[in-house]
Amino acid sequence: MNPPSQPTPLSDADDDIRLQAAAWLVRRADEDWLPEDEQSLQRWLNADAANRQAYAHAQRIWAELGTLGQSGLLPEQGAEMVSETKPLLQGTVRRRMLWKGAGAAVFAAGAMWMGAGSQIMLAFEADYRTGVGERREVALPDGSRVHLGGDSAVAVRYDTRHRQVTLLRGEALFDAKPVNASGGPDAERRPFVVAAADGRTRALGTRFIVERLDARTQVTGVFHQVEVSLDHLPQDVVVVSPGQRVSYDRLGMTALQVLGEDAGQSWQRGLLVFERAMLADVVGRLNRYHTSRIVVRDHALAQRRVSGVFLQSDAQGAMQAIAQELGARLLQLPGLVMLL
Structure with a gap:
């Protein structure tokens, strides 16, 4: 049988x-x-x-x-x-x-x-990963460093021609060792690239943030510039300067958004900063720091906009403040928080 x-x-x-x-x-x-x-x-x-x-x-x-x-x-x-x-x-x-x-x-x-x-x-x-609410700093073989946010993971693929880090989940701040094509025998000549979902980011300088959300990926410039391109349109490149951000998905890239010069500093200080962000994206970020999974039951509610500055260490307090601001209810269950 x-x-x-x-x-x-x-x-x-x-x-x-x-x-x-x-x-x-x-x-x-x-x-x-x-x-x-x-x-x-x-x-x-x-x-x-x-x-x-x-x-x-x-x-x-x-x-x-x-x-x-x-x-x-x-x-x-x-x-x-x-x-x-x-x-x-x-x-x-x-x-x-x-x-x-x-x-x-x-x-x-x-x-x-x-x-x-x-x-x-x-x-x-993953070669390196963090749990929910955990932050971790990783040294890469070339001297570059990756600062992982909560519930994040990366895979590292270095060879004689390329330095590539794939952001599999979550968010990370990258400190890339810059390319020095005119230096001595130990100078770094390989490009430093971060692949995430449907695109990739190439460092023109050193410091930048890449974050994977549910439906898209966003790249924030912190120090020097980076080039962002889509996998299926590698010739179309957007240059992101410090204090700027671009988002992309499989359909294309958004216009550059101006955030301010302290975007990277806020991230390193453990702050979550939202400026008219969709609740769905806000919840996606909070889930990296909340021990229970947060879900939004209603699609219309998930599209509402949220602004605020919250501590990564107080995701529960952030959810309570957001629910009050939106006039929504929180339903607490074992291992789950529902926003209604």
Whole structure:
């Protein structure tokens, strides 16, 4: 007899889809779910096979948590609670769970599933990494230095022609040993390049910051200049000077943003500075310093803009201040903080 087939696992690129699927499942259990909400869900499911796969996985998690009946289908709307008898080693336990509590549990399970997969990949790829809330300084073979922020990872690939560091996750401040083509036999002639997502940054001087967010990467000049280009358009180069920032994704690059000369100093002092930043990006950065995973349930809320200066060591206080500013609610669960 052949073993039952297993669903194909989603790739790391689908992390956001996994959380979207869990969010849809949570919303569907809400008593305020409307016919138009069901239509929106069906459009999302029909838009991509990956969406349907992620949603099916979220349903399986829900079932394993004991919140589904024997049919394996989502209950009819309006049901306030479900119960299930589960055999344990020494008897039977009857469990009852409120819908919203169950939905939050599914959301938490989805977040943990997403995080577990990415952590396993990092263990194979990264040469240097940090945990949540940890900062680390690394000396590279050529004398360059990398200052890793929380929950960040890099892979180092040096050869006779190139010095390349790949930012796999998070953020890092780079102090690159500058190129000296006219020096002696020990002078550094290889370019120093940081690859991240869909582009790369080449040092023209020494110090700069590269940060990977959920949907894009941003590069901040700190001392001297850097060149930023996209992998599929290497000839189109943007020069970033100290106090400037550029962001890019697979579609292109933004215009240069002027931040001020102290951008690097704020980072090194352990400050998180946001100037009309999208909440989704803010949460992405705070997650590197918060022991529980922070998620935003509502897409419209995730697009709201946030300004402020916060300590990396007080991500919880930052979340409370942001929630108050936006008029949102915080739901605290084991290992998870939901912004509603």
